[in-house]
Amino acid sequence: xxxxxxxxxxxxxxxxxxxxxxxxxxxxxxxxxxxxxxxxxxxxxxxxxxxxxxxxxxxxxxxxxxxxxxxxxxxxxxxxxxxxxxxxxxxxxxxxxxxxxxxxxxxxxxxxxxxx
Amino acid sequence: xxxxxxxxxxxxxxxxxxxxxxxxxxxxxxxxxxxxxxxxxxxxxxxxxxxxxxxxxxxxxxxxxxxxxxxxxxxxxxxxxxxxxxxxxxxxxxxxxxxxxxxxxxxxxxxxxxxx
Amino acid sequence: xxxxxxxxxxxxxxxxxxxxxxxxxxxxxxxxxxxxxxxxxxxxxxxxxxxxxxxxxxxxxxxxxxxxxxxxxxxxxxxxxxxxxxxxxxxxxxxxxxxxxxxxxxxxxxxxxxxx
Amino acid sequence: xxxxxxxxxxxxxxxxxxxxxxxxxxxxxxxxxxxxxxxxxxxxxxxxxxxxxxxxxxxxxxxxxxxxxxxxxxxxxxxxxxxxxxxxxxxxxxxxxxxxxxxxxxxxxxxxxxxx
Amino acid sequence: xxxxxxxxxxxxxxxxxxxxxxxxxxxxxxxxxxxxxxxxxxxxxxxxxxxxxxxxxxxxxxxxxxxxxxxxxxxxxxxxxxxxxxxxxxxxxxxxxxxxxxxxxxxxxxxxxxxx
Amino acid sequence: xxxxxxxxxxxxxxxxxxxxxxxxxxxxxxxxxxxxxxxxxxxxxxxxxxxxxxxxxxxxxxxxxxxxxxxxxxxxxxxxxxxxxxxxxxxxxxxxxxxxxxxxxxxxxxxxxxxx
Numbered sequence: 001x002x003x004x005x006x007x008x009x010x011x012x013x014x015x016x017x018x019x020x021x022x023x024x025x026x027x028x029x030x031x032x033x034x035x036x037x038x039x040x041x042x043x044x045x046x047x048x049x050x051x052x053x054x055x056x057x058x059x060x061x062x063x064x065x066x067x068x069x070x071x072x073x074x075x076x077x078x079x080x081x082x083x084x085x086x087x088x089x090x091x092x093x094x095x096x097x098x099x100x101x102x103x104x105x106x107x108x109x110x111x112x113x114x115x116x
Numbered sequence: 117x118x119x120x121x122x123x124x125x126x127x128x129x130x131x132x133x134x135x136x137x138x139x140x141x142x143x144x145x146x147x148x149x150x151x152x153x154x155x156x157x158x159x160x161x162x163x164x165x166x167x168x169x170x171x172x173x174x175x176x177x178x179x180x181x182x183x184x185x186x187x188x189x190x191x192x193x194x195x196x197x198x199x200x201x202x203x204x205x206x207x208x209x210x211x212x213x214x215x216x217x218x219x220x221x222x223x224x225x226x227x228x229x230x231x232x
Numbered sequence: 233x234x235x236x237x238x239x240x241x242x243x244x245x246x247x248x249x250x251x252x253x254x255x256x257x258x259x260x261x262x263x264x265x266x267x268x269x270x271x272x273x274x275x276x277x278x279x280x281x282x283x284x285x286x287x288x289x290x291x292x293x294x295x296x297x298x299x300x301x302x303x304x305x306x307x308x309x310x311x312x313x314x315x316x317x318x319x320x321x322x323x324x325x326x327x328x329x330x331x332x333x334x335x336x337x338x339x340x341x342x343x344x345x346x347x348x
Numbered sequence: 349x350x351x352x353x354x355x356x357x358x359x360x361x362x363x364x365x366x367x368x369x370x371x372x373x374x375x376x377x378x379x380x381x382x383x384x385x386x387x388x389x390x391x392x393x394x395x396x397x398x399x400x401x402x403x404x405x406x407x408x409x410x411x412x413x414x415x416x417x418x419x420x421x422x423x424x425x426x427x428x429x430x431x432x433x434x435x436x437x438x439x440x441x442x443x444x445x446x447x448x449x450x451x452x453x454x455x456x457x458x459x460x461x462x463x464x
Numbered sequence: 465x466x467x468x469x470x471x472x473x474x475x476x477x478x479x480x481x482x483x484x485x486x487x488x489x490x491x492x493x494x495x496x497x498x499x500x501x502x503x504x505x506x507x508x509x510x511x512x513x514x515x516x517x518x519x520x521x522x523x524x525x526x527x528x529x530x531x532x533x534x535x536x537x538x539x540x541x542x543x544x545x546x547x548x549x550x551x552x553x554x555x556x557x558x559x560x561x562x563x564x565x566x567x568x569x570x571x572x573x574x575x576x577x578x579x580x
Numbered sequence: 581x582x583x584x585x586x587x588x589x590x591x592x593x594x595x596x597x598x599x600x601x602x603x604x605x606x607x608x609x610x611x612x613x614x615x616x617x618x619x620x621x622x623x624x625x626x627x628x629x630x631x632x633x634x635x636x637x638x639x640x641x642x643x644x645x646x647x648x649x650x651x652x653x654x655x656x657x658x659x660x661x662x663x664x665x666x667x668x669x670x671x672x673x674x675x676x677x678x679x680x681x682x683x684x685x686x687x688x689x690x691x692x693x694x695x696x
Binding site for chain 5: 409428429432433435436439440444445447448450451452454455458
């Protein structure tokens with residue numbers, strides 16, 4: 001069941017971030033801010049940066065990070081064909097060990113594109 | 117509950133592969149073919165190559181890849197003693213961070229060997 | 233639901249260790265012993281070594297290892313502020329890819345500190 | 349001394365590729381072809397794909413791969429500001445462990461931009 | 465020749481940091497500041513944090529990061545026996561793939577301790 | 581210049597091991613012993629275990645470990661064709677990020693096979 005995963009993902013992420021930030025020292029808070037800002041449009045457009053975040057998350061094999069960047073990329077207007085082009089780069093760089101994460105991303109992508 | 121995991125694993129893998137391949141560009145399809153072919157008997161027998169895939173999956177810490185190679189190794193006739201010899205190499209090379217994956221592999225191995 | 237995770241974690245760990253050790257060759261048994269001994273007080277106190285294990289587990293991104301070292305650190309008397317100082321080092325060294333594991337650790341830490 | 353690194357890098361890469369391909373089975377040859385093709389313009393432009401390859405190489409911490417993608421990105425017209433935007437994403441995702449590779453990339457980038 | 469590596473290491477690091485910071489956007493500059501601050505004494509003493517950085521660098525297998533944290537740890541008064549206790553944790557967690565980095569660290573440590 | 585690398589590699593390895601073992605606590609000494617023993621013939625022949633060590637070293641991208649296992653595999657009688665079959669598995673599992681290490685291994689292999 002991946003239906004509505006996007007909503008549940010966002011709620012769980014917010015719930016846990018609150019726990020972290022309730023106790024986090026300044027260094028952690030600042031890191032969270034830097035992380036947000038890294039994907040804002042600058043010399044490169046936000047869409048390209050979101051794709052960079054997606055591919056980095058795939059080769060480092062983090063499903064939660066993949067989910068986050070799939071949502072952001074979709075919001076930035078990335079098309080199915082563009083997503084798969086990025087998946088291809090991640091697969092070739094990272095190898096077959098990336099395949100389970102590619103499968104995960106592909107399934108979640110379908111629900112994101114249907115919901116659009 | 118790990119009973120029947122092998123069947124469920126195969127079904128889920130097929131279901132997700134269909135989603136990927138329905139949209140995958142040629143590069144991804146070719147990668148999937150290369151991945152299959154890498155384990156076919158060549159200068160090294162298939163059994164050795166499956167063991168190479170298993171140990172690589174353990175040191176890279178991917179449970180889904182471990183499951184896949186456990187099944188293939190069992191089909192190639194790898195015995196419990198041979199499995200544990202391979203686990204030992206993976207553990208020494210990869211360190212204690214591999215232990216949770218060793219536990220996972222050990223439990224799944226029992227159901228594979230019982231089913232034989 | 234993370235309530236009582238500590239007890240369930242310990243039981244599951246013991247159950248799986250028994251499966252491993254029932255078939256493990258001498259090399260694996262000796263590795264398990266070395267792993268235990270590495271965190272015993274020596275030139276460095278046990279508390280420092282447990283924190284080293286925790287941060288290593290975070291940058292290598294293993295939730296099961298994080299759970300194990302959270303429990304040990306709590307038993308060694310690590311305070312919330314000390315935990316978060318260690319989380320901060322792990323986050324800066326390992327980057328945003330560590331954040332899902334930081335969230336996981338933060339939630340589990342709350343139940344550990346409440347139970348104290 | 350990083351002067352002329354680009355030329356030496358290309359020559360060494362060609363020399364070693366010849367050694368590999370003289371003995372490589374079909375699977376390795378096909379992988380090398382897939383690797384080339386993954387960065388060709390498709391749904392995403394070549395420049396974006398080269399940036400994806402660069403950031404993936406940085407978070408996976410491979411200086412040789414970074415050198416290769418720096419050259420390709422420069423050829424695709426990536427500007428200094430765009431390079432640093434990509435470096436920033438790699439640094440935030442991958443953490444301070446990426447910094448030595450960021451320093452390496454920054455120095456090599458200067459000679460590439462001067463040579464343009 | 466590892467003689468005087470500490471001085472050369474510091475000079476090279478400064479030279480390259482200047483290149484990075486001459487072009488770095490705000491995000492990278494802020495990350496560099498966060499990285500410095502993460503090791504300042506807080507709930508945990510600076511010595512413990514430097515050891516956390518050292519072990520994280522060893523399990524992530526970055527010689528440059530290891531060199532940096534060796535110097536900081538030595539300045540914080542870490543003794544040979546304490547260094548080796550930390551090396552032991554890194555070795556057990558990260559496995560034999562860490563051994564080349566342990567050898568590297570051990571040699572550099574000798575010159576640091578002699579110079580003291 | 582890779583001529584005679586095997587001899588220099590062995591000497592450097594011995595020199596550094598002496599430095600480590602002069603100060604190493606019991607845990608590190610025991611780990612070194614376990615590491616040796618993991619590749620001794622058991623349920624699997626030594627040749628297979630050496631190949632497991634080689635592929636694990638390639639996907640974890642450690643040139644020093646690759647050198648060590650190349651020498652051991654050659655001593656166990658691994659042929660050029662068998663080496664390349666193992667390289668192929670490592671490449672497919674680990675992706676293009678393994679290519680620089682494949683090039684390194686291929687060059688060193690030539691000198692090993694010539695010397696035989």
